[in-house]
Amino acid sequence: MEMRQKVVDKLSKLHPENTTIQKDAYFANIALIESLRPKLNSFVLRVRDEDKEFVIFEFKGDAKDHWPEKSVKIPKKEFQHLLGLLNIMGFENVANIKKLRKTFDHRLAKITLDVVENLGTFVEIESKNGKLSDIEKVKTELEISSPSQRGYLTQTLKGTRYEKYIRG
DSSP states (O other): OOHHHHHHHHHHTSEEEEEEEEEEEEEEOHHHHHHHTTTOSOEEEEEEEOSSSEEEEEEEESOTTTSOOOEEEEEGGGHHHHHHHHHHTTOEEEEEEEEEEEEEEOSSEEEEEEEETTTEEEEEEEESSSOHHHHHHHHHHHTOOOOOOSOHHHHHHTTSTTGGGOOO
């Protein structure tokens, strides 16, 4: 049996908390990134659609000292206006990522299973009390041996003209 299938089978025995479909659109202004290098290497705006009424607008990038990662909920009816503003400001859509996300409650951690379109299946483990040792225990229990440290955006943009501008 494939390792990923073993993990999915073990997770299916836990109590699922939530299942959502998330659609993320990423926008970047390449000219802005170029003009601010080396101080700024990655500056991305993410729009997440997972709700019937709102989208979540969020900054992602390495300029957190200047602009902390922050989310803003925007009514969907205003979304097209937001896209127009991004376009006027020179931002372009650099990636779209769709995933099925299931969260599970484990005694030591919150576990997220993501099935990401065109990338595969991924597991994220977040300790309930901040202990790295708890994460290691859960990884052992689930038989997870090779963690990926690369985000979905980085993996999606690999080999594209945007790869050198974005980390996420």
